Amino acid sequence: MSSVQPIDLYARRISDEKQLSVMDGTSTGTDKRYRILHADYPDPDALRRLAGAIKDHTLQHLDTYLDAADRALTANGAQVHYAADAADARSVILAILRGHGVTRLTKSKSMAAEEIHLNRFLMDNGIECTESDLGEFIVQLDDDEPSHIVKPIIHKNRREIATTFQREGVADDYNDDPETITRRARVHLRGKYLAAGACITGANFVCADSGRLVLVTNEGNTRFGMAPVPVHIALVGIEKLVPRECDLAVFLNLLGRSATGQQLTVYTEFIAGPRAAGRPDGPEHMHVVFLDNGRSDILASDCREILRCIRCGACQNVCPVYRQASGHAYRSTYGGPVGAVLTPLLAGADFATYADLPKASSLCGACREVCPVDIPIPDLLLRLRHQAHREAVPSPGAVPMSPFAKLATSPSLWRTAMTMSKAMNHLPVQVAPIAPLRNWLGSRTLPESRGGEFRKWIKRHSNHS
Amino acid sequence: MSATHARPVGKRVLLMGTCLCDAFFDDVARATVEVLEHLGVEVLYPEDQTCCGQPAFNTGDWDASRQVARHCARVFVGDLPVIVPSGSCAAMHLHGNRLQFEQEPDDDIASLAARTWEVVDFIHNGLGVTRWPGRFDTPTRIAFHRSCHCRDTGTGAAARALLSSIAHAEVVPFGQAEQCCGFGGTFAVTFPHISAQMGSLKIDHIRDIQPDLLAGVDMSCLMHLDGLAAAQGRRVPHKHVVQILRDTLIS
Incomplete structure (x- = not known):
């Protein structure tokens, strides 16, 4: 087994171009977030703690709030469905689409849809599904995977996108001017909106008191998507609930600022229900599919705080490991700190496959500092490392710790080892077949051992004073 | 915390x-x-x-x-x-x-x-010591690395206050200070590439301000940063904050 972790190996192999795109996008995001939050609020941390407390309360009473949301949605004229897992959600959605005779649809950006691999499934079942978020549209054209929660193509630059557009026939020629790229995508997508029979969205929030769905975008694509179609399907993780509409004041103010450094996203849709008397716009049919897919198990675990997440991506932007490795290194829908926690948990029985993700952190705590809902991410990473150890999941490069514990609980052995460590100063440590030492010395020098010197000094010092 | x-x-x-x-x-x-x-x-x-x-x-x-x-x-x-x-x-x-x-x-x-x-x-x-009775012989620009474990403890502000109060000392801020140096304990040897990249970026930012001295409150961070800088031939003199306090004392 390698002495190095998979994510480190991945980071070594990514191109300089990709790494630069990720580094630029993330550091800009981090700076913008910091500036706007501190310019607009005297104590942004107090706001983060409040948002965390509201989410925590909601999760503690999730059964109650889910019932309330169900009642309110139903009263508004929406149909509510429940999906226990990904397969369940896919077949519920397919049945709705078949019921309405839909063969083409547009879909706005939804992490829940990514999580259940909805696109591929619909295409395999003969339904044309076009991503309407510009980033996701490009991902779809490239048959790629999104690598960031809010900036799915953070790993690409405009030259790559211009090449894709030309290759896929979205444009007749190569042009990497961002405005031209956007205009060309818009022309292409207009046709898709008009030909669609349904629109699939996620939801950023669902208010339990009113059943109102909240969707935020910067491109207005959900508004376009819903305008010409008779059917709207919203796929919503059960953790997306907030108790009251007034709670949105806290979350919307934090979401835009944390995600993109905006006071508010350009478009914020509040959807009260399907078209009805007094609501002349929008689809006649509204379906809300609540997705569990492992969330109830997470709620029962000691990592439940991760369900507070509002998918802003601030932890990805600030994470030094994400910046070096990119989101794709995490082999899952969710990358970065939130993904390192969420992915192994969502994997359920397949935990061991993703048990290396929580190791991909220096535990620096930058993620905890920026999280808009105050999730103690480093603590959760540590709990998952503990779980991986309990379940004896093999870990590349792991240094066995029981000899260390033996040494560190035997003071006289410890003192002897300290004194003996000075022998290292006279040994050719560079060629020692010890993986951790080799990995240290690969890029760094080692200081001279001074084992036991302080103990000698303090003894003399105490005798003299 | x-x-x-x-x-x-x-x-x-x-x-x-x-x-x-x-x-x-x-x-x-x-x-x-x-x-x-x-x-x-x-x-x-x-x-x-x-x-x-x-x-x-x-x-x-x-x-x-x-x-x-x-x-x-x-x-x-x-x-x-x-x-x-x-x-x-x-x-x-x-x-x-x-x-x-x-x-x-x-x-x-x-x-x-x-x-x-x-x-x-x-x-x-x-102990309530707000000013340190110390002095550098010549003007000294200090880059203070507030290690990650001190993100929300009193240490960072305390170190800045004490260091700044030393005669001839100036604590100069550097870029992306919120970023980790890449040590992280066993992380440094199980993620050697990412760890070294993180450390090199930190050294870039520190060197950008041309400090006379790099100060820290964790020898682990400083050992990693100095080990990298030495291997790259671009060391910055470094000390733990308590060494600076002792060495500048006017006796």
């Missing part, structure tokens, strides 16, 4: 020298003693001390780390303040132990958390 309770302050303290100072950085432990004694504090050094247990804790082997933490708590038993020249080891007592002993509360562990101070935090916020 910050201690919300009032921790004991007194003129008699226990020194936890840390395993890194035991093995490599004896002068940092010595400077801690000398600075505290200068302030009239009596420093006791329990001989049976070893390590806080953090290396095992971070790998997830909590059976091993709890054994070490229990040993540590027994060595430092009593009611005296426990002073540590490391933000990281202090964080292990203050926070890490709380996590790993959640399911099996331990009075000694709780007592250790209630008495632990990172040394610079202790000097400034415990």
Whole structure:
């Protein structure tokens, strides 16, 4: 087994171009977030703690709030469905689409849809599904995977996108001017909106008191998507609930600022229900599919705080490991700190496959500092490392710790080892077949051992004073 | 992570020298003693001390780390303040132990958390020293690396206040200070590429301000950064904050 972790190996192999795109996008995001939050609020941390407390309360009473949301949605004229897992959600959605005779649809950006691999499934079942978020549209054209929660193509630059557009026939020629790229995508997508029979969205929030769905975008694509179609399907993780509409004041103010450094996203849709008397716009049919897919198990675990997440991506932007490795290194829908926690948990029985993700952190705590809902991410990473150890999941490069514990609980052995460590100063440590030492010395020098010197000094010092 | 309770302050303290100072950085432990004694504090050094247990804790082997933490708590038993020249080891007592002993509360562990101070935090916020009676011979630009374990403790502000008060000293901010240096304990050897990239970026930002001195409160970060910088042929002179306090003292 390698002495190095998979994510480190991945980071070594990514191109300089990709790494630069990720580094630029993330550091800009981090700076913008910091500036706007501190310019607009005297104590942004107090706001983060409040948002965390509201989410925590909601999760503690999730059964109650889910019932309330169900009642309110139903009263508004929406149909509510429940999906226990990904397969369940896919077949519920397919049945709705078949019921309405839909063969083409547009879909706005939804992490829940990514999580259940909805696109591929619909295409395999003969339904044309076009991503309407510009980033996701490009991902779809490239048959790629999104690598960031809010900036799915953070790993690409405009030259790559211009090449894709030309290759896929979205444009007749190569042009990497961002405005031209956007205009060309818009022309292409207009046709898709008009030909669609349904629109699939996620939801950023669902208010339990009113059943109102909240969707935020910067491109207005959900508004376009819903305008010409008779059917709207919203796929919503059960953790997306907030108790009251007034709670949105806290979350919307934090979401835009944390995600993109905006006071508010350009478009914020509040959807009260399907078209009805007094609501002349929008689809006649509204379906809300609540997705569990492992969330109830997470709620029962000691990592439940991760369900507070509002998918802003601030932890990805600030994470030094994400910046070096990119989101794709995490082999899952969710990358970065939130993904390192969420992915192994969502994997359920397949935990061991993703048990290396929580190791991909220096535990620096930058993620905890920026999280808009105050999730103690480093603590959760540590709990998952503990779980991986309990379940004896093999870990590349792991240094066995029981000899260390033996040494560190035997003071006289410890003192002897300290004194003996000075022998290292006279040994050719560079060629020692010890993986951790080799990995240290690969890029760094080692200081001279001074084992036991302080103990000698303090003894003399105490005798003299 | 910050201690919300009032921790004991007194003129008699226990020194936890840390395993890194035991093995490599004896002068940092010595400077801690000398600075505290200068302030009239009596420093006791329990001989049976070893390590806080953090290396095992971070790998997830909590059976091993709890054994070490229990040993540590027994060595430092009593009611005296426990002073540590490391933000990281202090964080292990203050926070890490709380996590790993959640399911099996331990009075000694709780007592250790209630008495632990990172040394610079202790000097400034415990003993109330706001200005340091020290002097550099020539104007000295200091880059202060606030290690990650001090993100929300009193240490960062304390170190900046004390360093800035030294005559001829200027603490100069550098870019992306919120970013980790890439040490992270075993992370440095199981993620050697990412760790080295993170460290190199940190060195870039530090060198951008052309400091005369790099100051830190964790020898682990400084060992990693200096090891990288040395291998790249671009070292920056570095010291632990307590070494600077001692070395600039006007006697």
